[in-house]
Each structure stands twice: as C-alpha cells, then as structure tokens.
Amino acid sequence: MNVVVCVKQIPDPAVPGELTSDNRLKRDGAKAILDESDSYGVEMALQLVDKAGSGEVILVSMAPNGEVSGLRQALAMGAARAILISDDALAGADALTTSKVIAKAVERAGGVDLVLAATESSDGYTGTVPAQVAELLGWPSLTFAKHVEIADGKVTIQRQTENGYDVVAASLPAVVSVTAGVVEPRYPSFKGIMAAKSKPLDQVTAADLGLNSISAGQSIVSVDAAPARQAGEKVEDDGTAFERIVTYLEELKVI
C-alpha cells in the first residue's frame, strides 16, 4: 500500500510574516516548517502503511527555492521519500494550478493507492486543493476524515459533520483530506532525523511533470488588514442572562 501525503512547507507562524511587492507572502526569509495540519496526514499514512504491512509513504510538496526543511521533518517521522516541485514559474500559484502540479506529482510517484491531505493549509486556507486533485486524477474524493480505515480495496472514513460524523466509503485509489487531531503525530527520534538526510528526494520543475505552459493563474490586487475585533455584547444579568448565553452558543453551533 503506497500512500502519498501532500505536505506544505510554510513560513514559521512564530515569525511575523511579510508581503512582497506584489502582495504575496514572502517565502524566502526564515526557514520553512512543516505545516502542523499536515503532520496528521503523515502520521495517518505511516500508520496505514504499517498496518498494511508493505508499501511506503511518499511526500509531495510544492515550495519555492528548493525548500526542504519541512520535508525533512516529515521524512524524520518515517516517510520513505519525497517529491519536491520547485519552480519560479509557480510563484503565487492559485489552488487549481497547485492541484494540477500535485496531481502530476502523484502520477510521477507511481503505484499510489491513497492520497492524504490536510483539510486546508495554515497559510493559504483555500481548502480546495484535495478535491481538485481528486478530480484531476479522476479518483473519488473524501473530505474531513476524522478516522480512516482501509480494507478490501476500499477506504472508509468517518466524515466530521456539525453534529457528529457520517460514514463514507470509496474504492481505491482515492484522495482523502484529514482533520487536525485525527491521530497524534509522532515525535521523530534522532536516528530518524539523521536518516532523513539520506532519504531520496526527487526535485522537479513543472516542465519535468509535463506541465509546460503553466502560470500562477491569479494575481493579488490588494491586501487589507484583518478588521479589528468588535466589542462584545454586554448583558446585564437580571437572572435570565444564561438564556442569552445559551442562545448565543447555539447560534455558534458550539452546543
């Protein structure tokens, strides 16, 4: 069983982000890290392959400047190899362009049974790549999985909903997006960290994947600061304030 995990290497959220002159996030400054939301997919993939008893976990990542530090983190956890697409032509790529690249990379990986991705990245938040990759590959797309099981050529997931979960199944190969907290990502050992250095890393360009006339597909016109938080509602408690709180929480679907 071969599982591809889509991992994004993002600027460290602990370091304040900067924008380039064309309104894109600066990605050539500090070292990139593995998007935490992708570490769940990596852990899930490792567990599935382990359970299957054979196969490997392959990472696919698109990042500028041949960035590998985030990939090394995932390789240290136990992934077998990685495909890195690094190409100036892809700077500022929109979700569909990204999906085209990832779908091609999945084909390049070869013999893939399952693609795992996070529901959305922690820097872009588009949340559309997993479904687009599935469509481009012509594979079923299952989303928001909080539990994944593989048996008899089928993948069965528990799909997170507002009230609980739905059980959804599809035939393999398939693309599944997993929610944060689906599993506890393992901490790598020093041995794993050392081994990550020598694991195969296949660095390619868009052209290597057969995508010759590809462009970002979007441009960012302007960027505004997030609106400041509004003052909250003050409720004078006349003995019934709890009802207002309960209603408010219900509106938020928290309870």
Next chain:
Amino acid sequence: MNFAFSEEQDQLRDVVRRFVEEKSSEEEVRRLMDTEVGYDPNVWAQMANELGLQSLHIPEEFGGQGFSFVELAIVFEEQGRRLLCSPYFATVALATNAILNAGTTDEKAALLPGIASGETIATLAFTEPNGRWDADGITMVAREDGGGWVLDGTKMFVIDGNNADLIVVAARTAGTSGEAGISFFTVAGDAQGLTRTALATMDQTRKQSKLEFAGVKATPLGAAGQGWSALSKTLDQAAVCLSNEMAGGAQFVLDMSVEYAKVRVQFGRPIGSFQAIKHKCADMLLEVESAKSAAYYSAWAAGEDNEELPVVASLSKAYCSDAYFHATAENIQIHGGIGFTWEHPAHLYFKRAKSSEILLGDATYHRELLAQRIGI
C-alpha cells in the same frame, strides 16, 4: 574541533523542545510534584518509543542508538528549561553511565536493552547519610555469603530510588578505605530486605529516597574492588549532564526575567529601563552564556571521552551551579512581589537550582576537585 551544533542536532533540539513544552507545562510540573512517583509513565514511554531519548547514547549493540554526549546534552538542556519531572537523569546520566563504565560486555547486554527500550527505570545508589561525594563517603560493606554477595547499610539521597526497577549500588569490601576496594552491584528495586523510603525534598520536581539494605542479595557489576575509576568517570559524566540541564534552566529564567522587565511598568516606565534591573539582567546574561559555553565544552569532552573530561566536568559543574542559582535568585528579585508567591513558577526554578547545586557536590567541592585535577 567544531563547537557549532549540526543541522541535525538543531532539529533534535527543536523536537525535544516541542515535546517538553507540550508535556511539561508548569501545570503538569505542579501536578507531578504532588504525586508520589513524580513522573508520568505515558510521557516516559513516549520518550523511549518515539523520541528514543533513553537509548540515545547507548551503543547500538546494546539496543541503543549509539550517539554521543553532545546529543545527550541537548536533551538535558531542553529538559532543564521546563523542569521535566522524570527519572531520566537517574536512569540515563547515572545508572546507564555506571553500567557502561563498569560492566562487562555480558552485563551490558543483559542490563542496557531494558533501559534503552524504556522498560527499565534505573538509578545509582552512591551517597550515604554522611552526604559525601568522594570515595571515602562509601562505607557500605559488601560481604560474600555462600558464593554470592550481600549488602547491608543505608544509601541516602538516591535520585528516583523509589521508582527504580534496577538499582546500581556502590559498596566496598571490608577492611578497605578510600578509592581501593569499591565495587558495583545491581539490585532489583523490589529485592527482599530492601526498604525504600521517599524523602521529603525541598525541590519537589526531583524525587529522592533513602534505601535501607538488610542482607540484600546483590549481583556484582564489573570487576570486584576495581570500581572507583568507573564510578569517578560516571560522576564526571553525570556532572556534564547536570551542567547542561542547569544551563537550560538558567537560560529559561533569564528569558523570563527579561520578558517581565519589558512589560512590568512602575513609575510610568517599564522596570527594564531602570539601571538596577538592567545590571541584574546583564550580569545574568554574562553568567548564562558562560555557563552554556562551559556545559557545551564539557559535553564535547565527554563525547570525545578524552583526558580533559575530569577537569572540565568539575569546572562546568562548579560554574553552572553558581550561575543557575544566581539566575534563579535574581529572577525572583526582578519579579518583585509576584516572584515570591507560590503561584509563580520562579520558586520552582529556584528550588531546582538549589538541589542541583548540591547534587554531585557543590561548587566549592568541585573547585577543590578542579584544583586537584589540574595539580595545584
């Protein structure tokens, strides 16, 4: 000689830092302080199974990963930052090193894989009620009895003595004194005739025990009567580990002080703008940086296992003891009233610094040892 950490070593630091930040929050430290065992078995298992911390410097042939004291030092430094409550120091810095230094190949093969896998918690029972850290402090007599060895007497201040499955004991044969006649033995934690009593300690983040041996059957470890050089080396290596742990704690309280000095406003300006506070922070920085340099150098010497180790182990233990204690004391002063409260973490570091200062011999003892070792 390269004094910079490698990229992989920096990654190890990141991983361990992330781990201890998650598993050893102040809240968790306080919870474990109040428990009898003083550590979380799940965290211990994760340290062994995922991060492989217990096996880090155990050779591969004995179930370990075969890395050196430099990697170990990184782990201790990061644990020291967050006061991780765990039998790691007792197991890895004390017992594992004692077995590696004293044991025969067969003994290592029998004892080390259990430690490497996290199954065995171990410690070294060395100090006695006399509180001495030198060879003369060992008065416990081991006697031969019907082809085996039997131990009688009391060991004090044994780190994690109540948690240990395996206790490495230093004792001497009757009629010997000083460095001659010292031998190592191993005893199971639940051995017959062994009474273990938890001691009330000022630093509740590291548990200590009194172990009373009444005719306890013991298994020899290494050559009989030849144990002192292995023990002396073990204590030097443990001092290296402890120095790095202290350096990590010292850096953490310095950061805490600087952060507070920037946000705490008094007389209309942050207290960090007052000379009295600036000077304290500058002195702390000087000492913390020097402590880290000494600790890293000692880790390198331990990793190389060269002739410098005894000298730099004592040097770094002496310097780091003073620097850590001073930093934690100043941290309380800089925090003012809140720093004196039970609710603030400052006292946790202060107490850890005090207990670490005395553990393995205080700064005065190690400066004397240093003088002897460099021949003055």
